[in-house]
Amino acid sequence: MDVRLDGRVAIITGASKGLGFAMAKEFSASGANVAILARSPDALDAAVAEAQKTASGKVAGFACDVSQADQIEKTFADVVKTFGKVDILINNAGMSRAMPSDKITDEIWQEDLDLKLFAAIRLSRLCWPGMKDRKWGRIINVLNSGAKAPRANGAPTAVSRAAGMALMKVLSNEGAPHGILVNGMLVGQIVSDQIARRYETERPNMTFEEFVAKAGAGIPVGRMGKAEEFAAMACLLCSDLGGFTTGTAINMDGGATPVV
Numbered sequence: 093m094d095v096r097l098d099g100r101v102a103i104i105t106g107a108s109k110g111l112g113f114a115m116a117k118e119f120s121a122s123g124a125n126v127a128i129l130a131r132s133p134d135a136l137d138a139a140v141a142e143a144q145k146t147a148s149g150k151v152a153g154f155a156c157d158v159s160q161a162d163q164i165e166k167t168f169a170d171v172v173k174t175f176g177k178v179d180i181l182i183n184n185a186g187m188s189r190a191m192p193s194d195k196i197t198d199e200i201w202q203e204d205l206d207l208k209l210f211a212a213i214r215l216s217r218l219c220w221p222g223m224k225d226r227k228w229g230r231i232i233n234v235l236n237s238g239a240k241a242p243r244a245n246g247a248p249t250a251v252s253r254a255a256g257m258a259l260m261k262v263l264s265n266e267g268a269p270h271g272i273l274v275n276g277m278l279v280g281q282i283v284s285d286q287i288a289r290r291y292e293t294e295r296p297n298m299t300f301e302e303f304v305a306k307a308g309a310g311i312p313v314g315r316m317g318k319a320e321e322f323a324a325m326a327c328l329l330c331s332d333l334g335g336f337t338t339g340t341a342i343n344m345d346g347g348a349t350p351v352v
């Protein structure tokens with residue numbers, strides 16, 4: 093199977109590290125021009141340099157805090173100025189945030205919704221007219237398994253992610269007649285910088301490899317996922333071969349989520 097994205101332009105948010113970076117590498121190696129968005133300019137520069145080593149498309153970094161509406165508008169304009177259009181939008185930027193509901197202030201709710209929901213709403217709205225005109229588009233909302241299976245102490249993330257899943261379904265219904273396909277990918281546990289930060293915070297009496305193996309043992313396939321596995325699925329969905337898949341939320345979790 094030859095999965096190619098030649099001639100496509102992709103915006104990937106939160107792409108200087110982790111799953112976003114793996115997608116930036118996979119997409120650019122598959123021929124797409126890729127705009128990598130993240131906040132830290134140093135990490136952006138490093139990510140662009142690394143992705144360029146295997147890219148057949150172009151790669152450029154854009155410093156942008158996607159929880160800020162004004163930064164999204166400016167960055168979208170800069171990406172279009174650089175690459176001419178946007179065909180693929182991956183709403184990936186996010187971070188883990190889960191606590192007892194009575195501890196969540198209005199401010200925390202708003203921050204989480206700005207980062208995980210409003211960023212996707214705003215970027216999709218900006219990309220939509222061009223995708224519609226060209227009758228081709230792909231949007232993926234990267235979510236977590238809490239979107240389908242919220243657990244106690246899983247807010248605010250689970251709630252923001254469930255809203256991101258509903259947004260995906262609405263947009264998929266509106267976009268399908270125009271060739272715009274919209275899907276969700278629900279992350280369980282995949283090795284990334286986020287997992288490395290959890291290791292640093294918990295400081296368990298074991299190596300990082302042992303920590304990953306221990307957490308993976310509780311997953312039905314017996315291990316955590318790899319960022320490359322996630323990126324490969326995203327690339328397929330965003331290719332022409334993904335042309336019949338829309339409006340679905342795929343569990344990328346090694347079987348861990350108790351619902352389909």
Ligand SMILES: NC(=O)c1ccc[n+]([C@@H]2O[C@H](COP(=O)([O-])OP(=O)(O)OC[C@H]3O[C@@H](n4cnc5c(N)ncnc54)[C@H](OP(=O)(O)O)[C@@H]3O)[C@@H](O)[C@H]2O)c1
Nearest residue numbers: 106108109110111131132157158186187281282284285286
């Ligand atoms: N890995 C997992 O097991 C797991 C599980 C559940 C859900 N997820 C979700 O999957 C997505 C990717 O996770 P990951 O594990 O790859 O995360 P990661 O390794 O922590 O990387 C996060 C990326 O997002 C960027 N970012 C964070 N806040 C941002 C903001 N406000 N604006 C723009 N960029 C921002 C970071 O760069 P800067 O800090 O420089 O901005 C970084 O490039 C996230 O939405 C995460 O919540 C992951």
